[in-house]
Amino acid sequence: MGMVKVLLNGKEVEAFEGETILNLARRYGIEIPTLCYYEGFANGSCRICIVEVNGRLMPSCITKVSEGMRIETESTRVAEARKTLLKLLLKNHTHRSKEEQMRCRICGYAVKYGLEPAPIIPSVKVDDTHPAILFNPSACVMCRKCVIACGVDQNNDVIAVIGRGGSGTRVGFDLDIPMGMSSCVSCGACVDACPTGGALMEKDWVPADKVIETTCPYCGTGCQVEYGVRDGKVVWARGGAYGPANEGKLCVKGKFGYQYVNSPERLTKPLIRRPGVPKGPLNGRSIHEVFREATWEEALDLVASKIKEIISKYGPAAIGV
Amino acid sequence: MDYRTRLREASKEIIERRITSDDELRKIADKYNLPLSTVKTLSTFYFHDYSEVQVCMGLPCLLRGAREVVKELERRGIKYSITYCLGYCDRGGPVVRMSDKYYTFVNGEFREIEESRSDYVQSQYEPLDKYIARGGYKYFEKFLSEDNKLFILELLVKAGLLGGGALSRFKTLASSANKPKYLIVNGHEGEPGGFKDRLIMERNTHQLLEGALLLSLALNVDEVIIAVNERFRNAKAMIEKALSELRPYLTSKGLLNKLPPITALLVGSPYIVGEETALINSLEGNRGGEPRLRPPDPTEAGLFGKPTAVINVEVVAAVPILLSNYYEGKEITIEKYFCITGDVDRPGLYKEKLTVGLNELLAKAGGVKEEDVKAVFVGGGVSSGLVHSSKIRVRLTPEETRKLGVFLGPGVIIALSNNRCIVDVMLEVERFFSHESCGRCEPCRLGTKELVEVLEKVSMGKASEEDLKWAETVARTMMETSLCGLGMSAARCFSTRLPSLGMSLRST
Ligand code: SF4
Ligand code: SF4
Ligand code: SF4
Numbered sequence: 001m002g003m004v005k006v007l008l009n010g011k012e013v014e015a016f017e018g019e020t021i022l023n024l025a026r027r028y029g030i031e032i033p034t035l036c037y038y039e040g041f042a043n044g045s046c047r048i049c050i051v052e053v054n055g056r057l058m059p060s061c062i063t064k065v066s067e068g069m070r071i072e073t074e075s076t077r078v079a080e081a082r083k084t085l086l087k088l089l090l091k092n093h094t095h096r097s098k099e100e101q102m103r104c105r106i107c108g109y110a111v112k113y114g115l116e117p118a119p120i121i122p123s124v125k126v127d128d129t130h131p132a133i134l135f136n137p138s139a140c141v142m143c144r145k146c147v148i149a150c151g152v153d154q155n156n157d158v159i160a161v162i163g164r165g166g167s168g169t170r171v172g173f174d175l176d177i178p179m180g181m182s183s184c185v186s187c188g189a190c191v192d193a194c195p196t197g198g199a200l201m202e203k204d205w206v207p208a209d210k211v212i213e214t215t216c217p218y219c220g221t222g223c224q225v226e227y228g229v230r231d232g233k234v235v236w237a238r239g240g241a242y243g244p245a246n247e248g249k250l251c252v253k254g255k256f257g258y259q260y261v262n263s264p265e266r267l268t269k270p271l272i273r274r275p276g277v278p279k280g281p282l283n284g285r286s287i288h289e290v291f292r293e294a295t296w297e298e299a300l301d302l303v304a305s306k307i308k309e310i311i312s313k314y315g316p317a318a319i320g321v
Numbered sequence: 322m323d324y325r326t327r328l329r330e331a332s333k334e335i336i337e338r339r340i341t342s343d344d345e346l347r348k349i350a351d352k353y354n355l356p357l358s359t360v361k362t363l364s365t366f367y368f369h370d371y372s373e374v375q376v377c378m379g380l381p382c383l384l385r386g387a388r389e390v391v392k393e394l395e396r397r398g399i400k401y402s403i404t405y406c407l408g409y410c411d412r413g414g415p416v417v418r419m420s421d422k423y424y425t426f427v428n429g430e431f432r433e434i435e436e437s438r439s440d441y442v443q444s445q446y447e448p449l450d451k452y453i454a455r456g457g458y459k460y461f462e463k464f465l466s467e468d469n470k471l472f473i474l475e476l477l478v479k480a481g482l483l484g485g486g487a488l489s490r491f492k493t494l495a496s497s498a499n500k501p502k503y504l505i506v507n508g509h510e511g512e513p514g515g516f517k518d519r520l521i522m523e524r525n526t527h528q529l530l531e532g533a534l535l536l537s538l539a540l541n542v543d544e545v546i547i548a549v550n551e552r553f554r555n556a557k558a559m560i561e562k563a564l565s566e567l568r569p570y571l572t573s574k575g576l577l578n579k580l581p582p583i584t585a586l587l588v589g590s591p592y593i594v595g596e597e598t599a600l601i602n603s604l605e606g607n608r609g610g611e612p613r614l615r616p617p618d619p620t621e622a623g624l625f626g627k628p629t630a631v632i633n634v635e636v637v638a639a640v641p642i643l644l645s646n647y648y649e650g651k652e653i654t655i656e657k658y659f660c661i662t663g664d665v666d667r668p669g670l671y672k673e674k675l676t677v678g679l680n681e682l683l684a685k686a687g688g689v690k691e692e693d694v695k696a697v698f699v700g701g702g703v704s705s706g707l708v709h710s711s712k713i714r715v716r717l718t719p720e721e722t723r724k725l726g727v728f729l730g731p732g733v734i735i736a737l738s739n740n741r742c743i744v745d746v747m748l749e750v751e752r753f754f755s756h757e758s759c760g761r762c763e764p765c766r767l768g769t770k771e772l773v774e775v776l777e778k779v780s781m782g783k784a785s786e787e788d789l790k791w792a793e794t795v796a797r798t799m800m801e802t803s804l805c806g807l808g809m810s811a812a813r814c815f816s817t818r819l820p821s822l823g824m825s826l827r828s829t
């Protein structure tokens with residue numbers, strides 16, 4: 001890959017040909033706020049990420065570096081314009097609660113730039129027809145990340161931009177019908193993408209006290225997943241971890257099906273069938289009438305002895321994995 | 322059909338049949354095997370203000386009493402929606418479309434606009450033999466045998482119809498090996514107060530087609546597409562009629578297979594679709610026709626990612642005339658079309674040399690005396706410059722007008738007399754931009770809305786110093802960060818125009 005030299009905040013640095021200014025800045029540890037930026041796609045709608053390039057303001061997330069560029073990421077002009085853009089967004093969205101407001105990236109930037117976060121109005125009209133997702137249009141800032149997530153990234157094509165104009169543009173589902181009646185497959189990608197923390201959100205979302213990264217336990221794909229944990233319980237899941245198998249995405253089970261972790265019926269110890277109890281459905285019997293709890297050593301010994309028994313009786317070809 | 326083709330065909334059908342109902346959209350989605358959300362986004366982009374009765378709120382119509390029309394419709398209990406520019410801005414009164422017919426509202430009654438009727442348009446059509454008799458195709462074969470055809474572009478520059486930047490981009494396109502290459506003739510003309518391109522398409526159809534063919538040879542393109550605003554159905558019919566006359570003629574001369582094919586396609590009517598990247602998006606069937614990010618310039622990667630030149634109807638139609646001038650050793654000049662509306666007695670289409678004074682032009686249209694003019698929107702109408710009365714003697718040459726921040730191309734002239742309140746005019750202009758913002762980028766989507774709010778306050782005498790300062794900051798940010806020219810014009814109209822008029826919102 002070719003290299004080009006640019007001036008980044010007064011310092012000469014090497015940039016990869018074809019990389020965006022945002023990418024370059026991040027590599028050098030310079031933080032540029034972004035809102036609509038969706039990795040791998042040219043969105044470029046919010047303009048929050050503007051930087052000054054040779055005296056002009058340019059969105060850094062979609063502007064590629066070129067030889068000799070003079071880039072300023074926090075000049076007075078940049079700060080002024082960024083603040084104005086933030087103010088416009090803050091005037092044009094609301095939250096339902098303090099918790100939602102704290103999740104909102106825009107409100108986070110607001111605090112950083114010394115502005116009031118967006119107002120809290122609990123009683124707005126929301127679309128709660130979907131079993132797992134809540135859509136609150138009043139919180140939406142039209143960044144269009146959900147549209148990219150649903151359409152281009154997940155290929156579900158449920159969400160689209162509806163209408164046109166300063167006041168008439170919004171997002172909608174299918175033929176602009178309630179989300180719960182739409183063709184949504186509940187993959188949750190839109191929820192994970194939404195930067196407002198409240199426009200598209202998990203219905204039963206609560207703040208977590210820690211986040212852990214792990215592998216989704218459901219199928220063999222091996223998606224990386226982040227669990228929000230509160231009081232020792234999983235309270236939400238998101239495909240935020242960048243595993244190569246899922247690149248931050250999940251399916252309905254990974255995203256919304258984590259409750260089994262906290263279920264009293266969940267198997268946490270190996271079980272061994274009680275002697276003489278026939279195989280077949282439980283048919284209303286409690287699990288403990290059919291099985292008893294065992295230690296891992298005991299369970300593994302039992303399996304090993306049974307395998308040996310089969311091999312000695314029928315030969316090694318009788319075993320398959 | 323692959324996905325792109327299905328999308329394009331669906332978009333075409335939605336535009337052509339003006340489909341807005343969910344039942345019909347569902348059928349379209351089925352027919353082309355597309356997601357419901359895709360057809361919905363297209364339909365609501367193109368027809369977000371569509372209804373059986375549409376009232377134009379473009380500045381020329383407003384100045385002629387569009388608000389009265391609204392009152393009258395309400396009095397009669399007729400449901401309506403407001404829209405911008407239906408295209409008959411010079412017909413005496415404000416314009417209203419009721420199903421397929423166009424009316425103006427004069428002296429308390431609705432009169433059908435004769436010029437909008439297809440039989441009338443037919444009667445104005447110039448057939449091929451007439452066109453040839455007045456010199457059409459005279460130098461076509463001579464030009465065909467030229468080795469270097471690019472000089473034709475230089476003629477356009479000389480005549481003031483093409484800028485230097487465009488010239489060099491077009492030259493690069495002509496020599497590019499990336500094929501196929503396209504020429505799109507832009508017949509969108511969504512600017513309120515503009516009607517010249519529609520009239521050229523309807524009346525000088527063959528001249529337009531010859532111009533398109535000449536340019537296609539110079540630019541070395543493989544296909545020509547005439548993109549016609551879906552509101553101009555008559556114009557499209559005339560182009561098709563002309564094409565059916567032209568094909569046998571070209572065949573008889575053994576030329577047909579030496580020339581790229583020409584097709585006429587309808588594109589959506591929203592103002593933003595006239596922007597060249599939006600126009601390309603519209604032709605490809607992408608959401609509405611929102612503008613694209615640049616770079617790349619369309620001349621490098623335009624329609625279907627291929628090099629594409631987008632050239633306006635008037636410029637294309639000028640080519641045969643300029644070519645004759647050139648071969649006949651005459652001066653390389655052309656009369657430009659001006660669409661004059663606003664406070665004048667005889668609104669209409671005027672043709673003048675690009676040396677005419679603005680005051681002389683207005684005098685032709687009669688009405689306001691020079692000293693009664695407050696200001697004039699010149700060129701791109703509301704999205705271009707507003708010229709103060711003190712500058713009314715400016716010569717409309719490209720150099721002089723550029724100094725005033727005026728882009729002459731669309732040729733729209735809207736005169737404002739002294740008894741017009743400039744704040745109210747600005748408010749209406751800002752409402753137009755807000756209505757027409759494609760909604761893609763934040764500064765324009767929210768900024769136009771914000772400026773409308775502040776101007777409303779100013780107009781009611783309720784704006785504080787803080788409001789005005791805030792509005793100025795918003796306008797500056799819009800100019801600096803909008804994705805396309807619409808957002809920038811919307812801001813410029815607010816922030817640079819008033820000061821350039823020596824006026825300020827603080828004093829009105
Ligand atoms: S949950 Fe998935 S399928 Fe449903 S709207 Fe969101 S992104 Fe689309
Ligand atoms: S719902 Fe969220 S992700 Fe979608 S456009 Fe609104 S703010 Fe952006
Ligand atoms: S400036 Fe306005 S019209 Fe242009 S892309 Fe942005 S929102 Fe759309």
Ligand code: FES
Binds near residue numbers: 033034060
């Ligand atoms: S993050 Fe770059 S334009 Fe939104």
